[in-house]
Amino acid sequence: MHSSDPADADVNRAPLVNHELEIAMPKFVIEREIPGAGQLSERDLKAISQKSNKVLSKLGPQVQWLQSYVTGDKVYCVYIAPNEEMVLEHARQGEFPANRVSQITAVIDPTTAE
Template sequence: MKQFIIERNVPGASQLNAEQLRDISAKSCAVVAGLGKPYNWVVSYVAGDKLYCVHEAESADVIYEHARDGGFPADLVTEVTARIGPQTAELA
């Protein structure tokens, strides 16, 4: 599966409480279970008025399907083409 970064504009996202975040998470998991396609939610970050999510699927179309079925915004979906970190510098 390919990995994607999803940017979701959610005004007030950083003010969501634990119960609201749990409800969003449960809805996402239910939609994943009902897709009938390979799909993996890796992690999401709440920052300011945005959620940045890392999901795995066979295509961006499946990412958009998850968003549509869950009622989640998917304002920008970008395929991850490489991963780097501090350890990348050690490869040189």
């Protein structure tokens, strides 16, 4: 099934409205090595999220945190940002590890096979 929605045309970029212009921004996956991440309490995760949001508010709307996946000893975060340097700046200011930053080039799911 083909979508005529322009937003579906480039799944590795997300629209970001800036000064009334729609600009496509790259998405990144950040791998953060955090020993014991999977054992962090809800309170700990909330505090980390609040710290991240505080840094994001300083960096401005061009850097957006979409979601994170917490595993045993790592956290994988998905961000929209103009470039890798802005992702790393967020990590630096928040004192978060950013062991690997990879730009997303495509997104696939079960419907890709259709």
